[in-house]
Amino acid sequence: MDININGFKKNVHKKIINLPGDKSIAHRSLIIGSISKGNYNIYNFPKSEDCITTLEIMKTLGVKAVYGNNNVISIISPGVENFKKDAGILNCNNSGTTVRLLLGLLCGANIKSTLIGDESLSKRPMKRVIEPLELMGGNIKSSEDKLPIETTNTSVLKDMKYFMSVASAQVKSALLIAALVASKNIVIKENLNTRDHTEIMMKYLGANIKVQGDIISLEKSILTSRDIYIPGDISSAAFLIGLCILSEKSSISIKEVLINSRRSKFIDILISMGANIEVENKLNKSGELVGDIRVTSSKLKAVEVLSYDTPNIIDEIPMLSVLAAFSQGTTVIRAVDELKVKESNRLNGIINNLSLCGIRAWYEKGDLFIEGKSGYINKDVTIETEKDHRIAMAFAVLSIRNLKTTRIKHWQCTNISFPENIKFFSKFLNIDYI
Structure with missing residues (x-):
């Protein structure tokens, strides 16, 4: 099953979102x-x-x-x-x-x-x-x-x-x-x-x-049974954050999302790029730190992600790469070889699909480089996902900056991590199953 994304919805205001658990x-x-x-x-x-x-x-x-x-x-x-x-x-x-x-x-x-x-x-x-x-x-x-x-x-x-x-x-x-x-x-x-x-x-x-x-x-330890609360999935939130940043005059609030310091590095990097993001109402649940993430549309600038940060954003690199594609300057993400052995070769998936969209990206000596562009792309594109859920969703987000049709192949693969994505994505995008 594929999807076509034809155009987008502007001015998504004050949407409050509760996500499935991490x-x-x-x-x-x-x-x-x-x-x-x-x-x-x-x-x-x-x-x-x-x-x-x-x-x-x-x-x-x-x-x-x-x-x-x-x-x-x-x-x-x-x-x-x-x-x-x-x-x-x-x-x-x-x-x-x-x-x-x-x-x-x-x-x-x-x-x-x-x-x-x-x-x-x-x-x-x-x-x-x-x-x-x-x-x-x-x-x-x-x-x-x-x-x-x-x-x-x-x-x-x-x-x-x-x-x-x-x-x-x-x-x-x-x-x-x-x-x-x-x-x-x-x-x-x-x-x-x-x-x-x-x-x-x-x-x-x-x-x-x-x-x-x-x-x-x-x-040596003996555990006890205790109720466990699972915060909203920060890796799923990343796609909605990306949609809001790349959209026009929009704002959303994602409630009780995981903001563990080793998972929220993605948020820190976006803020350093100029994203309008605030984290509010922090509290501890079942040992994990959670908070509400408020996002508004933003203009981004390029950034360098250092090698010691890469392991803590490994799942978010496809989304970060799409955001980098519409940032001012050339973004560098260091030490990305682990991307080659994920559900697909995500490194190839990122570079090849960005190239299809007219965006220059390349790999050199273990690092990923993405040359940003301003404005919108204006071409019909078909994204080859290799049945990788994070590639599929990242390039669905990219479609918000495409004035023509973006086709995402094998969309059903997104059920692996985020089966309810359409009801959230459709707040921003006009999506048709084909």
Whole structure:
């Protein structure tokens, strides 16, 4: 299924938006939350395909889930010690977070299984998580360090000190989950700071975990069941923020969005580019910082994103690239090679699709360069998404600066992370399914 976007709506005023919960936290609310035996509620659980994938796998392992009203899920967990020990085939579909975090859980709990995924996930690198888990004592089998991956019931995990050679919150989380489940001590040193949702949730649920700079230490811990509130997804909010910035005389307020310091770097960068953004009503929910984000139409200037910031905006780079395309000057985003191994080669997707739109972008020595232009483009374009949800939505945002038709191929891929996007995007855009 494709969509055509023909023109746009001007003057979107004072729209108040409430978004589904953050995908990263949703995965962890299921995997980490169900480690202890007990009952708890998850509030604002997103209905994205990736999160449903994790939910279905946890149900296969023995967790019960009951859907309530207003995106609330009630979880009844038998405790990890009572999870099914021979889980059979577990289909992770398109979700890299699911497979990597799950590997930590399965190794720590000595659960036998075979992890599979769709064509895209089956191409993604898994050595980065398999190797450290094997060093920890995990017994894992795979061909060329990719899916399918087998876990056995013969792992004997040990205490571990590990230096992260790859900046990956998923790998870090897999190791922390494995250690927690196996009642082991672990110390992890990061080379670059990455998302810390796992550390925050473990602490919220009672784990003996400490973070000092780039050192994370976890000692043997017993978690307790507690209700978990999931803030609005900042990565989904990024597209609505982009639409508002590139539109004319518009303003929106997005309520109770995640503003964790390692996820809100995208907002900081936009403000440095001249975006009219304010964050208000900050408060803490389930250990995470949330706030209301108010945005108005803005004129942007180019910026340099330094390499140590790139891991914390990795999901937002497609959207940032589109905004850079309509900024004054040439934007540089350093150390972007990780984009090559996401759901698609996002680096190629960004450069090739910007080129189709008449915008110059190129890759050089690990960095992405985008030469901004003012005003609007005026050409019919067909965006090749390679079924990548973030490429699809980023270039849907670009359409607000196209005076002709923008066609987005394989739009259904956006259900992976933001299935309700059309009702939000249509506040700004005239969209037709084709």
